[in-house]
Amino acid sequence: MNCVGDDMGVIVRTAARATIPLIGIFGAYIVAHGHLTPGGGFQGGATIAGAGILFLLAFGLKEMKRHFNKNLYSALEGIGGLAFLGAAMLGIGVAFFYNTLWHNGPFLNGKPGTLLSAGYLPIMNLAVGLKVFTGLVSAMAGLALYRRWRE
Numbered sequence: 001m002n003c004v005g006d007d008m009g010v011i012v013r014t015a016a017r018a019t020i021p022l023i024g025i026f027g028a029y030i031v032a033h034g035h036l037t038p039g040g041g042f043q044g045g046a047t048i049a050g051a052g053i054l055f056l057l058a059f060g061l062k063e064m065k066r067h068f069n070k071n072l073y074s075a076l077e078g079i080g081g082l083a084f085l086g087a088a089m090l091g092i093g094v095a096f097f098y099n100t101l102w103h104n105g106p107f108l109n110g111k112p113g114t115l116l117s118a119g120y121l122p123i124m125n126l127a128v129g130l131k132v133f134t135g136l137v138s139a140m141a142g143l144a145l146y147r148r149w150r151e
Helices: 010-032 043-067 070-089 100-104 121-150
Strands: none
Touching: 010 043, 010 121, 043 121, 070 121
8 A cells, every 4th residue: 555655746746855945944044033033943843844744745654764763853852852951041040041141141142133132042942943843753754654554
């Protein structure tokens, strides 16, 4: 029996090859500018995960299994969570989540409204984006593998 993506035509695969990098770039933009515009780590991570889901749908489970490393994604998800908590704990001398990098730091404390002006917020957005991206792609891969196993 065919699994997801095995019967996709050349048009779908070609369109996916063209749009997957664009989706990833747009998601990275959302993560990087999350402290200035609507968006942030969760929204950008979910957008980037959309690229992984499109890959699974367009190219199928067999191709996804060749490129998907469960241990790497698990480690990256853990690193994202630890980076978020680590950045939150750095200001613990004053308060949990105190943005000491913006108040006292040598960088990321620029003029408000600029890209490098939010202290820990861009670091936290990157950590959350990494955690959400890896978690959603891992969940989708797990669901696809479970679906295939049940057939």
